[in-house]
Amino acid sequence: MLKLEPRAQTSLVLAVAAPLLALALTVLIGVALFSALGKDPAQALRLFFVEPLKDGRALSELSIKAVPLGLIALGLAVCFRANIWNIGAEGQFVLGALGASWVAMQAGPATSGWFVVLVLLGGVAGGMLWAGVVALLRDRFNTNEILVSLMLVYVAGLLLNYLVYGPWKDPDGYNFPQTMLFAAATRLPRLVQGLRVNAGVVIALLAVVGFAVFQFRTYRGYALTVGGIAPAAARYAGFSSRSALWTALLLSGGMAGLAGAVEVAGPLGQLTPYVPVGYGFAAIIVAFVGRLHPVGIVFSAVLMSMFYIGGELAQSRLGLPKALTSVFQGLLLFTLLACDHGLQYRMRWVAAEKARAAA
């Protein structure tokens, strides 16, 4: 029989080692998977880990996906640290896209370039609104935030469809379910001529700094952390659990909404039913692989973005199913949890002792 015993102490080195070990295991299982599918594993791995970093254009595409993932994960990390389980960032992302789009549709050809700031704020407001529903229901009626936030994802999806198939449909769009193309003033400025990489990267890096400061340097961030890891100590200190609930949910909702706005004001430029692509769920993995730490999240967001792009490349070049991306995401989270457990506990084989005891 296997027995788990807690280790006396886990060092910082091991805490960093867990995600790296998990990544290595994911790659190993990936190799086995590709071989079983009859594809050359070396070539497949190259699509996932080399091609997305190959040149400027590849890096630009990498940033397009890493930015929303990172933005959402930053907010979620605050939530998870406070022991509040918002798993509906996907819905808050959609509402952010809706809010940003509504603002964007108010712009005309002569609007100033600063208008994009309003577009982004519209996104933040949309995400906060959706997360605020979760906070309100939990605060007033003690509903389970996991269920409510998850179910609101589907409501958000239906709302999006209603708008793009209905009132917001572009009259000149040949009846396609999409809004009009937004005015130039509502778009995020591109950083490099000819590449899609945009100012969202700058926003994301600023957010990383902001969240690091919030988490480690402010009393409010401290109160949230204490509330998450030692609720009795938070009550003793007098930190309000209601305020923690609202802060964490509004912050993470706002960040998911911001990500939605960056998506609309960045690569998309209009609203379609295909805005939600699972960033909100993938960001949960990003947050945990990044150890709920703002700097860690930068790396894990880039990694997850590589999985997305690698999956697309594997589909187009090797004819592998696109579900491979999700398989990799799932594998990574699974191996990470296993590695975490393995580092916190020591496994011991106790069958021998039992046998002797019986004798």
Next chain:
Amino acid sequence: MHRLELIGISKQYPGVRANDGIHLKVAPGQIHAILGENGAGKSTLMKIIYGAVRQDAGQVAWNGREVQVFSPAQARGLGISMVYQHFSLFETLTAAENIWLGLDQSRSLAEVREQTREVSAAYGLHVDPARPVHTLSVGERQRVEIVRALLTKPQLLILDEPTSVLTPQAVESLFVTLRQLSAEGCSILYISHKLHEIRSLCDHCTVLRGGRVVGEVDPRQESNASLSRLMIGADAPVLTPRVGLAGAPVLQVAELNLPQQDPFGVTLEGVSLAVRAGEIVGVAGVSGNGQQELLAALSGEDTRAAPGSIQLFDKDIARASPAKRRSAGLHFVPEERLGRGAVPSLSLAMNTLLTRTEPVSRSGWIRSGQARQLAAKLIDSFRVKAPGPDAPARTLSGGNLQKFIVGREIDAAPKLLIIAQPTWGVDVGAAAQIRGELLRLRNEGCAVLVFSEELDELFELCDRMHVIAQGRLSPAVSIAQATREKIGQWMSGLWPKAAIAEPADAQA
């Protein structure tokens, strides 16, 4: 032939040698005390005998034959039973069901119920097999545990600090049962650090200190002082006597009523008390009689109290938050150190911020340098053994963490300090230091309210005492008029003018 013989038992834990070459002989029918401070290695030794922990070296001989005990089930098979300090009972099941669950499953529930009645009657351990455990008093729960142990017909019964939750009268009736068992030939290992109990009950005493046997004596021939010297290795420190008289009222609680918050909680009824500047008021009582509920209402963790029922310096604080009360001078040291008084994974510097906001700027920035300085100052002035301000709280021993937490609250210059179980699980040196700090605080004019289950501690510290029982608080009695017998009786809820008080533990 000895019932039990231990030969050179050693056990090493990471960073501490819990048992170091321990020899022990227990004769049939002997009541054998194991005396030692917290951390002396008593519990580890008992767990080794009971098969819950394996020794690194040494042998166990049972009735003259060497045995290896791998599990508690095997120990019970040999005839060894143990009653732990913290009960392992399911609250929602009846007494008989709990007893049945703890036994090997060969008997039916009906048989167990019948045997429970027989054993209860034979040993004067009154237990109603049909009552759910959550309706039982602590003393009754312990009787359920003892009956469960006796149903296995043990030849050796191990009791770990059995009296820490009992009133003095309930202790006496427990001793009657134990003497009867001993007369029938059952050996008893009695673990305790209460000297007078060991002297009145036991016929042999092994003293442990730092994991080693430091003495074997006949406790009936010893005095409290000589036993204490053996246990601590030095004379107990003398406390500073009181100076000055009590001043104006600081805390006033009037007719505080508070319904229970969970099904196993306690409802507070008509609690009234006052603490004046420059005095220490104690609250005695068996745990689970409303201490947690009253403390939460006083600290601000529970703000349901009726407006006006709790006043600090004549200002109503019944609904104020803990932070607000703290800024008005009320500081509180809770019973649980890890997870409530301190966050285990955070550094000592960060743990100062739980109750101290000096290192926080007006706009909410943490000045971490200042927090580290504050922690370093506390470590220094309260002689906390810690690597430094960056050490996580969980790496400190219980006594040192308690010194840090008490120091953090005392250093804030409180006008009222409320402290629960100030020396619970703390070694004697640290306990004396903490008690000394409390007396110094009182002499400087602070009002102090102490909740403790240790009567000795309360008699040593307090100027006046209350007793809490079943959610009601007794009138105050000055220390000059308080006796152990009187307080013991009150602990069952029997104080003058109490209309109907159920004598739960007194008559057992």
